[in-house]
Amino acid sequence: MNLRSSWVAETGQTREDTRLNQVGATTMINPVQVRSGVLPGSYDGKYRLSGFWMDKASAMTAIVSEGRAVIQGDISQGVYPVALPASAQVTFAAGDAQYGRIDLVVLRIYDNLYDGSTRNEAKVEIVQGVPGQAPKAPAAPPRSLPLYEVTVPAGASGGNGGIPWNTSLKDLRTPVVALGGILPVEGPVLPGAHPGQYQDTANNQLQRWDGGQWVAYPEALGGIVPTSVNATTAGSYTGQYRATAAGPIQRWSGAAWAPAYPGPYFNDSLDGGYTLSTTFVNTLVDRAENPLALSFVAPESRQAILSFGSKTELSLNSGTTGVASSALMCVRITQGATVLREVDDELSAFASKSSSATDAVSVSTTQRLSGLTPGATYTVTAYYRSTNANVRAWFDNSFLQVTPQY
The missing domain is CATH 2.10.10 (Seminal Fluid Protein  PDC-109 (Domain B))
Structure with missing residues (x-):
């Protein structure tokens, strides 16, 4: 196997071994230890993580592509840099006759000083799982970095199609970067090691660790x-x-x-109705939509433009002749239960008729509202009246509009 590591072999470490493994990747997890992981990067710059990519080589064999990584030992053991300068192959055992299993592909450090293995080397190897009705992946050995989980179906072998590679691989690789670098997130999102650490998420958002959580920057x-x-x-x-x-x-x-920039706020009614009331009312006879109102939020400028109007028509009650009258539409402005502006003839949109009949006319008015409280919610309600109790004041196509000024 061509997996190279520094500071493992008791003798025989070459200058080439040392050069290949000068990775400088130390994404901290505490003051002494670093995160185990794969160095990011790809040949064309399109992908975050290409190192140790695994894919099908044959029915039961996979190819692990070249890459560099660091593997953290126990707190007193330090971190092991490894490099695979050329791709390697791993071959899986045939599937169990009855049950499927899950194998684990890892980068593993053998260090006789700590494991008594009489070996001092780095390996790409398969940790075989236990077959079962609901198989689970085996635990990763000490001083190893999981790369992939591979589901091996019952009966899988080179002679019957082998492993269905398109559905059997679960990518476990996670990236690491140099101290102070921005970590590209692949796989699970892990906690930060210190406030001020940055990471770039899978949806291209920069985040900062604030000491307790990742916060969008x-x-x-x-x-x-x-x-x-x-x-x-x-x-x-x-x-x-x-x-x-x-x-x-x-x-x-x-x-x-x-x-x-909320607004403009608008409400209208295309339903016609009338009133005989000579005082302002907010309910019209024959109109189903009563009252006509809208609410708006005052902007920081404290100002807004108010417009309102209606198509109006005046009609005499039966038996009434020769009466002049006007139809007036106005608004009341409230904030909660407090009336801030009361209806007033001088603030109305109105249409008048003499004793002779007139056609329907459209009337409207536009006014400035000022002195509003930023962020406060106000309600505008339409009111109507006739100036003669014997003349029906009709209102149709009525509207209210408030346009905040920014």
């Missing part, structure tokens, strides 16, 4: 997090912005993502 401070970041990921700081797949920009409030 802003793509660029003051910049906009792209849609490629997982939609369930929390923001890194209050005021951070992100793009969404739907388009609108969102802002992190410290607890949740919310529209960065």
Whole structure:
């Protein structure tokens, strides 16, 4: 086997062995030990982890590609760098006649000083599992790095098709990088070793270990997090912005993502109704949708543009003639139970008629709202009245719109 290691053999370590194994990969897990793992990288730069890739060579044989890795021993044993400069093959034993089993492919260090094996070498080898109805992978030996679990079906052999390689391999490789490097995540997400450590996740998000968890790092401070970041990921700081797949920009409030520029807020009713009331009311006869209202959140600017209107028509009660009248639409603005702006004729949109009949007309008005409390929720409710109790004031296609100013 061509797997090379430094500082294992009692004699015979070559200069070539030493050069091949100067990896400098020490992703810490505590002040003394490092994480066992494979050095990242690929020939074309397209993949995070190509070292020790395993694939089919024949029915019961797999080929393990070249790579470099580090294997951490017990706390007093240090870390073993290994290198496989050319691919190697491993051959699996035939399957059990009755049950399947799971084998484990590992990089293993034999060190006579600690294991009494009378061997001092590094090997790519198979740890054979126990067949069973629900087989489990065997435990990894000391001073070894698991690469793959391989499911060997019952009866598998070179003569009957062997191992179904497309479905039998479970990749266990994890990467390591030099101290202070950004770790590309492949496989399980492991805890950090110190606050300020960074990792790059499988969905291309940069994260920082804060001492207790991995926290998403802003793509660029003051910049906009792209849609490629997982939609369930929390923001890194209050005021951070992100793009969404739907388009609108969102802002992190410290607890949740919310529209960065909410609005415009709009509500309407295409259902017509009338009133004979000479005082403002929010319910119209013959209209099913009562009252017409909308709520909005005040922006940081404390200002918003309010628009409202309706198609109006005035009709006399039976037996009534020669009466002039007006139809008025206005709004009441509230914050909770507090009325902040009351209905008023001077703030209304209105249409008038003389004693002669007139057609329906559309009326609207636009006004500025100011002095709002940022983040507070306000409610706008439509009200209507007629100026004559004998004249029906009709309102149809009524609408309310609030456009926050940013």
